Amino acid sequence: MKNLGRLKKKLQSGEKTTGAWLFTDSVEMAEVLGGCDFDGIMIDQEHGPAGSGALVNQHRAIRHAGDSSALVRVPWNDPVHVKKVLDAGMEGIMFPCVNTAEEAELAVAASYFPPRGFRGAGLSATHATRYGRLNDEYLAEFEENLLLICQVETAQSVENIEAIAAVDGVDMLFIGPYDLSGSIGKLGQFEDPEVIAQFETARDRIKASGKWLGTISSGVEQTRQLFDEGFDFLLCASETSLVSSAADQLLTGLKA
Numbered sequence: 001m002k003n004l005g006r007l008k009k010k011l012q013s014g015e016k017t018t019g020a021w022l023f024t025d026s027v028e029m030a031e032v033l034g035g036c037d038f039d040g041i042m043i044d045q046e047h048g049p050a051g052s053g054a055l056v057n058q059h060r061a062i063r064h065a066g067d068s069s070a071l072v073r074v075p076w077n078d079p080v081h082v083k084k085v086l087d088a089g090m091e092g093i094m095f096p097c098v099n100t101a102e103e104a105e106l107a108v109a110a111s112y113f114p115p116r117g118f119r120g121a122g123l124s125a126t127h128a129t130r131y132g133r134l135n136d137e138y139l140a141e142f143e144e145n146l147l148l149i150c151q152v153e154t155a156q157s158v159e160n161i162e163a164i165a166a167v168d169g170v171d172m173l174f175i176g177p178y179d180l181s182g183s184i185g186k187l188g189q190f191e192d193p194e195v196i197a198q199f200e201t202a203r204d205r206i207k208a209s210g211k212w213l214g215t216i217s218s219g220v221e222q223t224r225q226l227f228d229e230g231f232d233f234l235l236c237a238s239e240t241s242l243v244s245s246a247a248d249q250l251l252t253g254l255k256a
Contacts, residue, residue: 074095112146
């Protein structure tokens with residue numbers, strides 16, 4: 001199991017880290033992004049069309065192309081989804097809309113084997129262990145490599161940041177700006193003073209908690225700005241946005 005945990009190891013060393021969304025279930029795009037040298041590739045199963053059936057092949061493609069950490073945002077904080085994702089070999093999970101410490105505790109418990117959690121162990125049936133060939137190695141390295149991310153996406157979760165961050169096993173709190181703005185009735189109104197204040201409050205409270213801080217960024221300038229503000233991990237691209245922007249840039253240039 002070579003070069004696992006790149007993203008987590010870089011975070012532990014205090015480095016700023018980048019990631020890209022993989023919204024589709026394309027194995028080819030997984031391989032393309034995997035060769036781009038992002039620290040992590042986040043397969044989105046909450047909103048994107050990607051399904052669990054493609055996970056193993058996407059994991060293979062990412063790891064074949066490079067050493068980016070393969071992660072998944074699960075559809076919900078559901079132990080069934082968590083087990084499938086980890087059995088597919090993923091190094092990290094993002095849990096959407098974690099509002100309380102109790103919800104964070106469920107996420108952690110679903111991710112770890114007993115006695116720390118209640119994840120079931122079907123080791124000989126999973127890609128994560130190469131179907132039983134690497135059981136001992138997987139069990140020895142699994143906890144060290146695993147990265148658990150809880151999303152802060154509501155006013156309630158902002159109020160509970162300290163309690164969520166205090167849950168043993170939660171590694172990062174990741175601000176979801178769209179849903180956070182929507183939770184106060186101002187969806188996508190990112191220039192609104194109340195929305196800005198909510199985002200900054202979440203940012204500052206997560207930084208003070210000592211947990212790693214993440215969010216979404218767009219473009220070089222904003223990504224650099226957010227790193228300067230103290231963010232540790234930024235999902236700064238996606239395969240869909242990269243293709244669209246490159247096509248728009250090309251066609252605009254040709255028309256000019």
